[in-house]
Amino acid sequence: MARIRVLIVDDSAVIRQVVTQLLSADPGIEVLGAAADPLIAMERMKKEWPDVLVMDVEMPRMDGITFLRRIMAERPTPVIICSSLTEKGAQTTIEAMSAGAVSIITKPKLGVKQFLNDASADLVAAVKSAAAVNPRRLAARPVMPVPEKHSADVILPAPTRPMLKTTERVVVIGASTGGTQALEYVLTALPEVVPGIVIVQHMPEKFTEAFAQRLDGLCKVKVKEAASNDRVLPGQALIAPGGRHTLLRLSGARYYVEVTDGPLVNRHRPSVDVLFRSAAQAAGANALGIIMTGMGDDGARGMKEMATAGAATLAQDEQSCVVFGMPKEAIRHGGVQTVVSLDEIPGLIVRYGRSLG
Numbered sequence: 001m002a003r004i005r006v007l008i009v010d011d012s013a014v015i016r017q018v019v020t021q022l023l024s025a026d027p028g029i030e031v032l033g034a035a036a037d038p039l040i041a042m043e044r045m046k047k048e049w050p051d052v053l054v055m056d057v058e059m060p061r062m063d064g065i066t067f068l069r070r071i072m073a074e075r076p077t078p079v080i081i082c083s084s085l086t087e088k089g090a091q092t093t094i095e096a097m098s099a100g101a102v103s104i105i106t107k108p109k110l111g112v113k114q115f116l117n118d119a120s121a122d123l124v125a126a127v128k129s130a131a132a133v134n135p136r137r138l139a140a141r142p143v144m145p146v147p148e149k150h151s152a153d154v155i156l157p158a159p160t161r162p163m164l165k166t167t168e169r170v171v172v173i174g175a176s177t178g179g180t181q182a183l184e185y186v187l188t189a190l191p192e193v194v195p196g197i198v199i200v201q202h203m204p205e206k207f208t209e210a211f212a213q214r215l216d217g218l219c220k221v222k223v224k225e226a227a228s229n230d231r232v233l234p235g236q237a238l239i240a241p242g243g244r245h246t247l248l249r250l251s252g253a254r255y256y257v258e259v260t261d262g263p264l265v266n267r268h269r270p271s272v273d274v275l276f277r278s279a280a281q282a283a284g285a286n287a288l289g290i291i292m293t294g295m296g297d298d299g300a301r302g303m304k305e306m307a308t309a310g311a312a313t314l315a316q317d318e319q320s321c322v323v324f325g326m327p328k329e330a331i332r333h334g335g336v337q338t339v340v341s342l343d344e345i346p347g348l349i350v351r352y353g354r355s356l357g
Contacts, residue, residue: 003027004131005048008034009041009055009067010082018113019054019082022120029127036060038067052130053079054105054123057092065095072100076138078130082107090210097180098214100138102130102322106204129177129295137178137293137322169195169353170232170255170287172248172279174272174302176202176294178322182342183292184215187237189346192220195288195353196232198240198248198257198279200270202294205243212239228259234353240270247278248287255282266298272326276302285310288352290345291336293321297329304335313337314348 006029008019016034023029032050035041037059053071057064064081071077079101083093093104103126107115116123171194175183179201187197203211209225215237216223224230226238226246232255240246245265247258258278265271272291276299279287289306291299293316307313313336315327320342330336340348 003030004127005030005032005051006127007032007041007044007050007053009036009038009053009059009064010034011036011056011059012112014113015056015082015107015116018116019123022116022123023054023127025120026124029124038062038064041067042070049075050077052127053077054082054127055079056082057096058084058089065092065099068096068099068101072138076100076135078102078133078135078138080105080126080130090207091214093207094180094210094214097211098184100181102133102138102177104204104207106206132295133177133322134324137320138181168253168255168286170248170279170283171195171197171290171349171352172275172287172306173197173199173290173292174201174275174294174299174326175199175292176268176272176296176298176323176326178293180211182316182320182322184218185342186345186349187215187219187221187223190219190221190349192235193353194221194235194349196234196255197221197237197349198226198232198246198275199237200240200246200272200275200299202268202270202298203242205241208239208242215239226257226259229256231256240275243269245270245274247274248282249278250282266296268296268298272299273302276306280305280309280311283309283311287311288349289313289335290315290349291327291330292316292342292345293323294326295323296325299326300329300333300335302335303330304333307335307337312352314345315339316345317341 020031024031080103081096081101082105083089212223212225222236244259315336317339318324
């Protein structure tokens with residue numbers, strides 16, 4: 001098999017050197033070169049176009065967002081953002097994800113060299129995941145070495161009885177690679193009056209707050225990062241915080257969320273399976289479950305449990321997915337009732353909220 005060709009773009013000589021060494025050590029990856037800024041990178045790309053770019057977003061001469069947009073306009077290419085865990089960096093990185101980047105590797109302000117060495121398996125895995133992306137749809141990081149793969153059982157037991165159907169509705173959504181762009185499309189298309197929504201988007205800690213803030217500024221519905229005891233209200237979407245699981249709970253006739261620590265589930269925290277299982281348990285037939293673009297199988301078992309509990313379930317179709325992994329696995333597990341294009345999802349959420357069934 002041909003090796004994955006990677007170009008590194010970062011103004012730090014240390015980052016360029018360390019990332020080059022780490023990626024070159026993998027026999028399946030070829031580093032074409034490393035550039036100190038986007039203008040140098042563009043000259044290099046005229047000679048040979050990479051399969052994957054690994055780049056910072058805060059660089060001299062041309063900012064990473066402008067560079068990314070030029071790449072996507074000229075020749076859509078999977079891009080991994082290597083960004084610092086700062087508030088400004090998080091906001092800029094979310095802009096990059098919206099512009100087409102497919103994944104985030106976080107780096108600290110200090111001790112970068114040691115961090116990248118410690119995270120070498122994640123970096124290699126992110127490059128290999130990015131290479132599998134459908135560039136026409138342009139961010140699921142399989143972790144290497146592979147840790148024990150827990151199910152949602154480590155967070156909460158499987159539902160034992162279905163909920164009675166009521167007029168109180170809730171929507172739960174799971175997404176991973178490509179999900180930031182897909183979620184932006186869906187949420188910006190929604191009117192103010194829709195059922196309460198809870199979302200798990202695989203994303204590192206510190207970035208989900210910036211993601212929620214960006215969407216809140218674009219959408220008619222209110223969007224915020226979820227916190228424990230937040231009520232699930234009509235016209236509001238709650239984004240599960242990176243690094244923590246988010247569960248749907250019911251108190252009387254009111255839905256709320258619980259945000260909790262715990263082991264990785266399907267190698268993710270937050271996990272779609274955890275959210276979906278909690279929705280099966282707390283809402284049953286009063287929920288709509290939607291699984292969207294992403295790599296892996298997180299959410300497949302939880303969606304099956306939701307369908308068994310009487311919930312309505314949708315999966316995004318292959319044609320509109322950046323990666324048709326999570327939806328494909330959910331279909332294979334038998335939990336998907338309807339497969340739809342991304343364009344159809346906003347209207348179906350609105351229609352679901354209007355139905356009293």
